Amino acid sequence: MxxxxxxxxxxxxxxxxxxxxxxxxxxxxxxxxxxxxxxxxxxxxxxxxxxxxxxxxxxxxxxxxxxxxxxxxxxxxxxxxxxxxxxxxxxxxxxxxxxxxxxxxxxxxxxxxxxxxxxxxxxxxxxxxxxxxxxxxxxxxxxxxxxxxxxxxxxxxxxLGLPSELSGTSGINAIAHAVEALYARETNPIITALALEAIGSLARALPVIAQDPGQREARADALYGAWLCGICLGSVGMALHHKLCHTLGGTFDLPHAECHTLILPHALAYNAPAIPEVMARLTTVLGQDPARALFDLGREVRAPASLAQLGMPADGIGRAVDLALANPYWNPRPLERDALTALITRAHQGQPPVV
The missing domain is CATH 3.40.50.1970 (Rossmann fold)
Structure with a gap:
């Protein structure tokens, strides 16, 4: 049993x-x-x-x-x-x-x-x-x-010399590894503990770095968090967020970290109904609405606001959905064409995530 x-x-x-x-x-x-x-x-x-x-x-x-x-x-x-x-x-x-x-x-x-x-x-x-x-x-x-x-x-x-904007997107890219590790099919108590520690460390450090890129303590916290996020990424499988980012990045040659930063809040919002316990844990480190908190963090670190800003054409949304549905990653919520289209459309237009 x-x-x-x-x-x-x-x-x-x-x-x-x-x-x-x-x-x-x-x-x-x-x-x-x-x-x-x-x-x-x-x-x-x-x-x-x-x-x-x-x-x-x-x-x-x-x-x-x-x-x-x-x-x-x-x-x-x-x-x-x-x-x-x-x-x-x-x-x-x-x-x-x-x-x-x-x-x-x-x-x-x-x-x-x-x-x-x-x-x-x-x-x-x-x-x-x-x-x-x-x-x-x-x-x-x-x-x-x-x-x-x-x-x-x-x-x-x-x-210390990493530009503040790149620090922000790179750090949220790292957070994405830990967020998806929380609801991965192979998740376990060790990875859950590491992921929450990592997300909290980065979420605290990145706004400080955005204001003062040379703040050594915040830089150490961010690098520490990124290390833990890397362990999460290497220990369990990923889900919808990473599938979408690989699809968008490889197909439209979008910058990697910026793409992850934009997609993460929307992918988390998509999965939220299927992962109530994970959302409760994320609330302890991010606040009442974790998906919106991640969206706001992107604005706080001055990340690009939309996929359109990264150079993705609007007529590519349908192709992205088709590719995401082909050989999909495991995901806690089934992939639905209309919902995925809405997700990518919101990210393309720079709109907040919708649970």
Missing amino acids: MTSRDFVYTGHPARVIFGSGTTARLPQEMQRLGAQRALILSTPQQESQAQAVAELLGPAAVGLFPGAVMHTPVEVSEHAAAMARRVMADVVVAIGGGSTTGLGKAIALRTDLPQIVIPTTYAGSEMTPILGETSDGQKRTQTTAKVLPEVVIYDVDHT
């Missing part, structure tokens, strides 16, 4: 180093892995940070690939993996946000190289065995232990 305490929890092995100035420990972490030849990854915008990592490693930095982009296009992954083989790298060091972490995972999938990740945003994907890659206009995800990073170095110093 099943009881409320019956559950399965899988902990994913990863070494986490958290604090300020922790990037200085990168050479020792390479030595722990027995690695001597690092390929360093970044986006074009963060190439200077990758160069600083290369200087820290000295001769152990054998290559630099500053070509990571959103949604991890397969052609970029293939090009970077070929470079890793050419320079005979024995470890990948990724410094940046979700785009750079995703590229490191894609290389690991193709080469079996170990990964060290130095996050500079609140993406959380560094704590997951999940990889999403885009080809032919669609984003496809897979879960495999081959892409789980071996070491994650959280350095609060790297987040």
Whole structure:
């Protein structure tokens, strides 16, 4: 007989180093892995940070690939993996946000190289065995232990210069992982506790960062929350929110964190009737109307107000609904075409969520 305490929890092995100035420990972490030849990854915008990592490693930095982009296009992954083989790298060091972490995972999938990740945003994907890659206009995800990073170095110093708007959207993107973990099919008491702690930490920190981006304590709270959100994302399956964001992002090339920020309140409102206990828990950390609280948080951190503002065409709503209904994720509330159309329409127009 099943009881409320019956559950399965899988902990994913990863070494986490958290604090300020922790990037200085990168050479020792390479030595722990027995690695001597690092390929360093970044986006074009963060190439200077990758160069600083290369200087820290000295001769152990054998290559630099500053070509990571959103949604991890397969052609970029293939090009970077070929470079890793050419320079005979024995470890990948990724410094940046979700785009750079995703590229490191894609290389690991193709080469079996170990990964060290130095996050500079609140993406959380560094704590997951999940990889999403885009080809032919669609984003496809897979879960495999081959892409789980071996070491994650959280350095609060790297987040101090993160622009306040990007901090806000990146942080709400992280909150989305924890929110969906609360009602995931595989949820369990450990993940529920981590998720609530993470949501509360980020919800407190993000408005402070929006007003004072250099506030170190708030930055530490946000990075701590993002780490916990990443554990949630990597431990249980996701639902409607992530399906919609992958569909919208991959199909219309929308910015990842901003898309998550816009969709989360609406996806939570959609599922609210089916998850009363989760809504009660969220009320303890977000307030009386959790979906509206998340919508208001987006405005407080000055996130884009609508999918239209991100560049999604109005005539794409029907296509997005069709794709969301094709091979749908598990979700606590059945997916209904009319309700999904209304959800995406509200997000497209920047309207508040409706339960």
